[in-house]
Amino acid sequence: MAEPYIRHVQLLGFEKRFSPSQHYVYMFMVKWQDLTEKLVYRKYTEIYEFHKALKEMFPIESGEISKEHRTIPHLPAPKWFDGLRSTENRQVTLADYCSSLLNLPTKISRCPHVLNFFKVRPDDVNPTANTNGRKPETFLLKSENAKKNVSDITGPIILQSYRAIADYEKNTKSELSVKASDVVEVVEKTENGWWFCQMKNKRGWVPAAYLEPLDSPDESEEQDPNYEGELHVTTKGYSGDLEDELNVEEGETVEVIHKLLDGWWVVRRGSKTGYFPAMYLQKSGDAPSADVNQKKSLPPRRRTISNANSIHTKKRTEISQETYRRNSKKYLKQRQSTFDNMKSMSIVEQNEMENKAQPAIPPRPSKKLILDKCSEHTKNKIQTVN
Incomplete structure (x- = not known):
């Protein structure tokens, strides 16, 4: 029987859990050599500890002896507190890390340390139940290559729940009507202000303005203003x-x-x-x-x-x-000031070039001075010509 190894690891997204306390776990779809696919959940602190142990096992490939020989990918250390935004921003780094890890030589990519880390654990199948009844909120990673059909997973994908803050009556067949206090699950978020939701056996688009998280978010879901534009x-x-x-x-x-x-x-x-x-x-x-x-x-x-x-x-x-206007004007003034400084610097440099002392053209020597400098032989020839 062939030795087990991992063909592919794909990051699907992350989950916000509330038991035993609020924390985040990343979801990985692991494809094994027999083509089975298993869904596993890992905290970032667990991933980083795995990474540190892997570096200790392979000091040459981790660059401990010589940095130029490093092949094991880098992974940033966890922050003392991970919020929603930092967890979301780290997804690209983790996806690249997993891809690079499995492309390493087999002595690393197929070592027991790697295989054991991605094996299914009991809490992957039966996560700790929430005592307060709150369901985990799932944030799926947007990717063109994300798999739409998963044949063999260890648990269901649970979507993020939102509450309607007012009644909304649909205007087209593709929309979904909601009443105030209705709870919907968000399937897809788009930047144009329409979110695709499901409620019981109904699905449709709902304006994002009518929805709010069930739990008061510890971080705003919206990006900060970028006055640079x-x-x-x-x-x-x-x-x-x-x-x-x-x-x-x-x-x-x-x-x-x-x-x-x-x-x-x-x-x-x-x-x-x-x-x-x-x-x-x-x-x-x-x-x-x-x-x-x-x-x-x-x-x-x-x-x-x-x-x-x-x-x-x-x-x-x-x-x-x-x-918005006040801060925007401040930035415009700052940008104009930078432009003016650059322009004035170029003018100063130009003036300096113009004012720079040019080499003076020496005056033409007089006939007497030339004769004084000439040799006796030259003077005799000049006198003969004259």
Whole structure:
């Protein structure tokens, strides 16, 4: 019988668990030599301890003796506290680490230490039950190569649950109607402000503005503002209905400074800032999306839901439009100042080159001076000619 080995390890995403305390575990689909696929869960601290032990087992390949001989991939040390954002940002690093690990020589990639780490454990099949009844929240990694059909897994994939903060009546067949306090499971999140959800045996698109996490998030799901701006091109013109929305024609270039979950992004055009629908924006340099503007109508903005009722006592403070404009002006001034400094430096350098002392042209010597410098032989010849 052939010795067991791992053909492939794929990171599927991570889970937020609440028992015995809140923590995060990564989900790996492990494909073995007999083509069976097993789903295993590992904390990042476990992965890092495994990595440290592997380096001790192979000191040459870990670069302990000579750095130029290192082949074992690097892995950052865990932080003293891992939140949602750091757990999410680490996924690419982990996916690359697993891929590099299995491409190492067989003495490393098929050693007992590697095989035992990725074997199914009892808690992979039967995780610790939550005493408070809260289900784990699953965050799936977006990947074009992610497998859609898994033939042999050790446990179910549980999606992240959200609660509706107000009634929403669907406008098309592809949407899903929800009532306030309904709990839905989010299957897919898109940047345009529409999330694909399921509730019991129904599925459909729901505006993200109508949904909030069941648990008050310890970190905001939205990115922080980027006042440097990210260039986007408008794929469709829009005239704002509200005073804080920006009027932009099709084909114009704007700078996105804050991406919001409800699908209404804060953009800057020149010195003006305002909200603009994300579904009418395309990142500069990217090819047009095949389904652009075909999915559905504009999603409602979060601030337009007048009867919203959050279950969280402390709501996230939204950034005012005045704050966006003030910080945006500060950055524009800073950028203009940098440009002016560079321009002034080039002018100074140019002036310095112009004012730099040029070598003087010596005056033409007089006939007497030339004769004085000549030899007697030359003087005699000159006198003979004259």
